[in-house]
Amino acid sequence: MIRSLRLRLMIGAAILAVLFMAALLPALQRAFSIALENAIQQRLASDVATLVSAARIDGNVLSMPDHLPVEDFNLPESKLLGYIYDQSGKLVWRSTSAQDESVEYSPKYDGMIDIFTRISDRSGQEFFVYDVEIDLLGGKRAAYSIVTMQPESEFRQLVNGFREQLYVWLGGALLLLMAMLWLGLGWGLRSMRGLRSELDQIEAGDRERLSDEHPDEMLRLTDSVNRLLESERAQRERYRNSLGDLAHSLKTPLAVLQGVSETLANEPKNREQVQVLQTQIERMSQQIGYQLQRATMRKSGLIRHRAALDPLLDTIGGALDKVYRDKRVKLERDIPPGFSLPLEKGALLEMLGNLLENAYRLCLTTVKVSARKDGRMFELIIEDDGPGVPASQRERILKRGERLDTQHPGQGIGTAVVKDIIDSYDGELALEDSALGGACFRIRLPG
Structure with a gap:
């Protein structure tokens, strides 16, 4: 076609x-x-x-x-x-x-x-x-x-001579006409290239709407796209505000319940019930946090983002080094200079935070992060030298919908958030054996 x-x-x-x-x-x-x-x-x-x-x-x-x-x-x-x-x-x-x-x-x-x-x-x-x-x-x-x-x-x-000359002249005229048509179509479709350039700028986040400097026949299209962009932007803002309001409104009741449970815990006869109550409160907090993360870490409709990988690794690695300072984890990198991934910065931060926290927690001494571009696909690999994940459990861990309440060892709500982020960007997540001896999370994202 x-x-x-x-x-x-x-x-x-x-x-x-x-x-x-x-x-x-x-x-x-x-x-x-x-x-x-x-x-x-x-x-x-x-x-x-x-x-x-x-x-x-x-x-x-x-x-x-x-x-x-x-x-x-x-x-x-x-x-x-x-x-x-x-x-x-x-x-x-x-x-x-x-x-x-x-x-x-x-x-x-x-x-x-x-x-x-x-x-x-x-x-x-x-x-x-x-x-x-x-x-x-x-x-x-x-x-x-x-x-x-x-x-x-x-x-x-x-007559035959005229026919031969006619073939030559008409053939030449046809070639000249084709060349003129090609140039004319290029000039006529120049506005399409301008529109494509503006759409690329919108995807890259360099502009917010299409200009009005287009032919009259295309203004209906550009106006519709601009309305779509504005509607998406407004809807995303309302979504974030509503989620923030929801989180704020639930935070206070949960804090009250947590305080009541701590008060009741002072009486030995209520210890078992308090433990159940605190477990459910913690579960509710985690579910609320997960749903908020899942809703906000979504790919924008027309806008393509790029997030640099090294600065985020510096931030997350520095924080995890403090948390797991007793293990003295060595974070190795195999990343091209200036490498970036086609994700929103917040989404990449959330995804790296969850995967690296799991790797730091389960590794023995080494965590390795590799990244490269393969054609139009971006690949991110996070490995550790820990015990790894049994092959019989990998499919269940990566299955969409697995949550903390499944009580799956070593895997909780963080992996579910990572899977949702990757799915929202039409990416792929695979769990393999690492050359270091532990688990290897391989992520592929389209450019």
Whole structure:
């Protein structure tokens, strides 16, 4: 399927141009043939007039001069032939050029003033014939048919030559037309390139809306896209505000419940019930935090973000080094300079925080972060030298919808958040064995 609009228009225009040329070619050839035949007829008629003016009647006998004004009649090798027939159709004179020709022609003398036709000789060679009936010759009554002939071969040569030239000129005109159409379409579609450039800027976050500097036919589209962008931006803002209000409204009741549980915990008889209450409060807090993270870490509709990887690793690694300072974890990096991932900064921070926290918690001494670009895909790999994850548990851990309440060892709500973030960016998450001996989380994101 051809996806280029310019190429589609070019192919359509080329097909129409070829069809037009194909229809024009026979019409031009026919027009040339008719014009050439008319020219031949006029020439033969002029040559007949020469013969008529040269003829004389002496005692009812036709006489012709030995040398005619038209030189072609006097040359044996000439293709212009002259004949005179009497009323009964008997040949009474032929030009010097016709002496060696074996053309058989019988004039009808049927009252027609002149006749223009074609005949063939015994060998199949065709001739143009112009026949004029004469009743008065040299001022005296005399009935004759004055005939001039010309081989059709010259006519065919001219027609074939014209056809060859026509092919060359029309082919050149077609190529020139295609080049002009290509340039014209490029100029006409320049506004599309401008629109594409503005959309790229919106995806990169360099501008917020499309400009109005586009053709009238595209303003309806640009206005619709701008309304969509504004609606998305407003909806996202409302979403964040509502989630913030929800989190704030739930924080106070949970704090109150936590305080009540701590008060009740002072009495030994309530210790078991308090433990259940505190467990449920903690679970509610985690679920609220997870749902807030899940809702806010979503890919924006038209906007593409880039987040640098090294600065975030510095921030997260520094914090985790303090938390796990007793383990003295070594964070190794295999990242190209200035490498960035196609994620919002907040989404990447949340994803790295969860994966690195798991790696720091489960590793022995080493955590490694690798990143590279493979074609249009970005790949991020986080490994550790810990105990790893049994193969029988990997599918369940990565299954969308697994939450903390499944009580899965070593994996909780953080992995679910990571999976949701990757899914929202149309990415892939795989859990493998690491060369370091532990778990390896491999993330692939489209650019």
